[in-house]
Amino acid sequence: MLLGCAVHENPQLAAFLPAPNYRVLLPIPSATAAPVHPVVPAPEGLVSSLGTITRNFDGVVGIAITSVDGGWIASANGARKLPQQSVSKLWVAMTVLDAVDQGRIRLDDPLVITRSDFTLFHQPIAALVKGDQGYVSTVGEIMRRALTMSDNTCNDKLLRLVGGPEAVRSFIARNALGPIRFGPGEKLLQANTAGLQWRPEYSMGNSFAVARAQLPRATRVAAFDAYVADPLDGAAPLAIAxxxxxxxxxxxxxxxxxxxxxxxxxxxxxxxQRLRGAVPPGWQFGHKTGTGQDLFGRTAGYNDVGILTAPDGRSYALAVMIGDTPRPIPERQRLMQAVVQAIIAQHG
Structure with missing residues (x-):
C-alpha cells in the first residue's frame, strides 16, 4: 500500500519497479452512467470576488462557500485552520442532538445551572442564578441560549452533559467532518490564549481580566501569537462549510x-451586522458567530458561519473567519457582508 502511494506521488519510480504479477479488473461503466461525485466548478465571478475580498483586507482571512444543491465549492484561504471561538458551540449542539437521536438525552430533560457552572466572558444566564438552588431549566433551553446568545456557561454545561471534549471530538471524527479541532473547553482555552493558568476564582466578576492585565506584555503577546499560529480550536473554513x-x-x-x-x-x-447584515428580505439565514480575545488592537478570531437560503429554496453553507486582524469592527463586518453580497450576485 505504501509502495502504491509512492508511485502515485512520483510516477518516475515506476521505471525502477518490476511489473506486477496480478491483474486488476475494473468495471466498465455504461455510456449513460453518471459520476458518483460530479465535479461542479464554482462560478468564476464568485471565485474572483472572494479573492478580491481577501486580498484587500489587512488580516488573516479564510472564506469557504458550499452550494448545498449545486455541489460546487468556492474558497479563498479556505484550508487554513483558524480560531473558531464560539463557532465551536455548533459541534457541542450537534453532539447533544446526536445523543437525543440515540435516545440517551431528551430536550425536555431538566438541567440546573449553579454558580459552580460559571465560566467567563459572555454568560448572561449568570443573572438568572439566584441562591443555592440555581436556575432550573431544560436541555433544550440551555442549548438554545448557548446558540442564540452564545452563552459560555450554557455551552460548557452541555459539554459536560455529553461527556466532555472527547465526546465532541468523537462526533466530529465519526462523521468525517474534516480538519475541525475542538478545544479543551472555554475556561482552559481562554486562559491559554491569555497566558494564564486557569483558577476557579476567574469565573467570578472581572477577576480574569484583572489577572490577565497584570501579566507582562511579552507573556501575553507570546501566548496570543502561539494561539493564532496553531489554535487549539482551529478549523478550516472549508470543513465548516x-x-x-x-x-x-x-x-x-x-x-x-x-x-x-x-x-x-x-x-x-x-x-x-456580520453576515446577517447583508441578507436581503425574502432570504433565510441561520448562523453562529465567534469572537476571540483582543490584545493591543488585534483580535484572535472574528467569525460568522451559517446557512443562507434563497427564496427559491436553494441554499449555501458559508464560513467567513478572520483569524487575526488589527482592523476595526466595521471593516470586518463589511468584509463579511461583501461575501453574502457576492453569493447573492451569482445566484441570479
Missing amino acids: GALARLKRGELLSPSSTAWLISTMQSSHTGK
Missing part, C-alpha cells in the same frame, strides 16, 4: 434534530 452543507442535507442528524438546530440558528441574536 462542508459540515453545514451536510447538516442542511440531513446527513448528520435526524430530520427533527436537523430542523430544530437550523431553526434555532435562524433565531440567533448575535452578530446582526
Whole structure:
C-alpha cells in the first residue's frame, strides 16, 4: 500500500519497479452512467470576488462557500485552520442532538445551572442564578441560549452533559467532518490564549481580566501569537462549510434534530451586522458567530458561519473567519457582508 502511494506521488519510480504479477479488473461503466461525485466548478465571478475580498483586507482571512444543491465549492484561504471561538458551540449542539437521536438525552430533560457552572466572558444566564438552588431549566433551553446568545456557561454545561471534549471530538471524527479541532473547553482555552493558568476564582466578576492585565506584555503577546499560529480550536473554513452543507442535507442528524438546530440558528441574536447584515428580505439565514480575545488592537478570531437560503429554496453553507486582524469592527463586518453580497450576485 505504501509502495502504491509512492508511485502515485512520483510516477518516475515506476521505471525502477518490476511489473506486477496480478491483474486488476475494473468495471466498465455504461455510456449513460453518471459520476458518483460530479465535479461542479464554482462560478468564476464568485471565485474572483472572494479573492478580491481577501486580498484587500489587512488580516488573516479564510472564506469557504458550499452550494448545498449545486455541489460546487468556492474558497479563498479556505484550508487554513483558524480560531473558531464560539463557532465551536455548533459541534457541542450537534453532539447533544446526536445523543437525543440515540435516545440517551431528551430536550425536555431538566438541567440546573449553579454558580459552580460559571465560566467567563459572555454568560448572561449568570443573572438568572439566584441562591443555592440555581436556575432550573431544560436541555433544550440551555442549548438554545448557548446558540442564540452564545452563552459560555450554557455551552460548557452541555459539554459536560455529553461527556466532555472527547465526546465532541468523537462526533466530529465519526462523521468525517474534516480538519475541525475542538478545544479543551472555554475556561482552559481562554486562559491559554491569555497566558494564564486557569483558577476557579476567574469565573467570578472581572477577576480574569484583572489577572490577565497584570501579566507582562511579552507573556501575553507570546501566548496570543502561539494561539493564532496553531489554535487549539482551529478549523478550516472549508470543513465548516462542508459540515453545514451536510447538516442542511440531513446527513448528520435526524430530520427533527436537523430542523430544530437550523431553526434555532435562524433565531440567533448575535452578530446582526456580520453576515446577517447583508441578507436581503425574502432570504433565510441561520448562523453562529465567534469572537476571540483582543490584545493591543488585534483580535484572535472574528467569525460568522451559517446557512443562507434563497427564496427559491436553494441554499449555501458559508464560513467567513478572520483569524487575526488589527482592523476595526466595521471593516470586518463589511468584509463579511461583501461575501453574502457576492453569493447573492451569482445566484441570479
